[in-house]
Amino acid sequence: MDNSRKITLSESEIPTHWYNIVHDMPNKPLPPLNPGTGEPIGPEALMPLFPMELIKQEVSQEKYIEIPDQVRDVYSMWRPTPMFRARNLEKMLDTPAKIYYKFEGVSPSGSHKPNTAVPQAYYNAQEGVKRITTETGAGQWGSALSFACQMFGIECDVHMVRISFDQKPYRKMMMQTWGANVYPSPSERTEAGRQVLAKDPDTPGSLGIAISEAVEGAAMSETTKYSLGSVLNHVLMHQTVIGLESIKQLEKAGADLPDYVFAPFGGGSNFAGISFPFVHLNLTEGKNIQCIASEPTSAPKLTRGVFRYDFGDTVGMTPLIPMYTLGHDFVPAKIHAGGLRYHGAGAIVSQLLADGLIGAEAIDQIESFEAGVMFARAEGIVPAPEANHAIASVIRAANAAKEAGESKTILFNMCGHGNFDMLAYQDYFAGNLEKHEMTQEEVDAAVAKIESPTIDSVKEMLANMG
């Protein structure tokens, strides 16, 4: 048993392969559907948007996919990330539980997002793409992609929701420092943007509009593609470097396998990144590691949403995806954890949840910040508001272990630092935060609006298609 706080790995221990959980899933995720015809769409439908290699990964059932050397080389700028034993937090909680966290905040942009931004930029560069477009809300994803594009000499156009562009200039500046072009969305650059501005010149914008602009921007030229930071299968797979390193680190520390693995849940890549390699141990080695997604009570798609087909975006431009959802036009409360406000969950995570292979719990905003402040005072690092949800789950589990007098091993994904989120802490200390727990009536009303096919009806159609 190593008594260090930090469990580190050498660069030679950066994983050589990503883990593709689809290979081991007892029920594979159902296919995306063409919203027009209601029929499954093939990978060719994605070709205008993504490079071939990423499309292949999106539909791959290979268990492991090799990480290119050039990607591992850029990963080595911050990976392997450290794992910490949270000794101070354990002491503060007076718990018999052993708490470990994997700290992804050491990346250049301060979160786990570059784990997928870097390979996405790499494959695009390999296939001759000169420019990548994307959307961003507060800027977490946009900054990761800006950094990644800079590493491979690709132009990066980020459509940033106008209200964030105006109110949160720090991330915008970071993107520009890495050479990206950042446009407030809606903009005059796209037809979608011009239409919105014609109707409402003072609109604050939305992620839905920003997606439309980014997709339209990608269609403008053959050497321009589009990039997404969560939800999709290949994105989740790229993030598995987190969990793969974690397993090595727990081993190196002489620690038990965790009883619980927690991660914040937005679209799924944060959670998938740390948990899938542990779900793998459950599926293939009969382990019983509880992998639990921490979502906000204001956007509780996993704990209170329905599992059916829905659009990935607000305006309904994407294929229909099998997901736990609150409805694609669901507008969650404006919590500070912007990355967790997404209406649905990626197809893989949704199937795993439906099959009882992962769990979920909902945390309200105030409990999340109470947890985050406790963590900062114990462990020093001020967490991102998204991370605070997982920390709240950890504290619940550590307190339960204390009450039961059981020693448990807990691991969580400390997905990013809160340096750009200090105004959220200000609101917390000023007593300006609301819990934002949805009422049953609100949940019912949201899901009642979903009109797209049910899972059962699609299964039946697929069975009939043979």
Added chain:
Amino acid sequence: MDNSRKITLSESEIPTHWYNIVHDMPNKPLPPLNPGTGEPIGPEALMPLFPMELIKQEVSQEKYIEIPDQVRDVYSMWRPTPMFRARNLEKMLDTPAKIYYKFEGVSPSGSHKPNTAVPQAYYNAQEGVKRITTETGAGQWGSALSFACQMFGIECDVHMVRISFDQKPYRKMMMQTWGANVYPSPSERTEAGRQVLAKDPDTPGSLGIAISEAVEGAAMSETTKYSLGSVLNHVLMHQTVIGLESIKQLEKAGADLPDYVFAPFGGGSNFAGISFPFVHLNLTEGKNIQCIASEPTSAPKLTRGVFRYDFGDTVGMTPLIPMYTLGHDFVPAKIHAGGLRYHGAGAIVSQLLADGLIGAEAIDQIESFEAGVMFARAEGIVPAPEANHAIASVIRAANAAKEAGESKTILFNMCGHGNFDMLAYQDYFAGNLEKHEMTQEEVDAAVAKIESPTIDSVKEMLANMG
């Protein structure tokens, strides 16, 4: 030769002792003087402000001072810090030079400052102190001390210059997250503050006023002390963990000892931290490592100031200290590298410079940001504006090596990240930065105002005193 980007050490390799360069200095620093009597002051004069152990360290000539286990334990939350080989920057510069940087931005508050904040809080706690007061400008030092006080259960009162308190809320929030009490300065809490406010209720404040308030706050109670983040001997010594780790890391990487060691220069602790262990090798092993301080052209005390006695603070409350100075009431241009705007240099660094044992060069603000943006695009990390000065020096040296066709080894202190300084980058990209190079007339006018004793007159007095 290790081909990793990062050279890491295990927690057991955190230094066990700080290095006290006074032991090896051919000419010891001259004593501080009582400004009233003009006579040397003894350590007892510091007792109202500092705990005994820090006063002992301030005047110690022991070569090594042991780092307490509890301090090393807190250090282990982020130390040893990684050293990076800046391969991407080398490539971008097309230089034969090998460039290494020690990255102190991984600390909880994002800079090297906790290296001294932690032992200062520890020794205060050991001696029964319940509250520490300090001043801060933009908040770099205040946040380091807030974190450190939280670790040892001490209250922390930070007097933050009002204009920063109002305009830079992020660092203030960070301090409050760690449990500190942050007051805009001037405040109604102190006599000094009330006097200033009575005359000018809308004053933006200044570091000089904030120091007065913090010192007054410390005098209010026997269990309250004061803390300073640079300049003093013990503060510089605490920072030597940076250079001590660096030597081990270069060895581990199979690298040569550096030809050049660069660091930003404000009051001296940043520069001392990385360079003193290398100056030690020059003094005791006949090495020839050039240790060069990078100061701003807007506050060029080392390259254009005079070496004589001066006050440590603006208003003239401290003892007189032998320093390279531009005059204690010198008001530098408002460059973004707030940490480098200090008028003088600590006594040890000043003596070393007078003896030709270290060097200095001045960098203008625009060159510093050009260097910082290049670094961010090469190495990913967005640097603090202070760090950009050292990076500019590194780029000069790497370009010189290229021109001369010589392979040189360069090390610099990448003292902190720029996450809280993005508005400075915004100004740079918008073309709103000025060079701020002092004219000879301005330098002459500044130093002509210094009235305190010359070094020679004090040496003569000391000789007469026997």
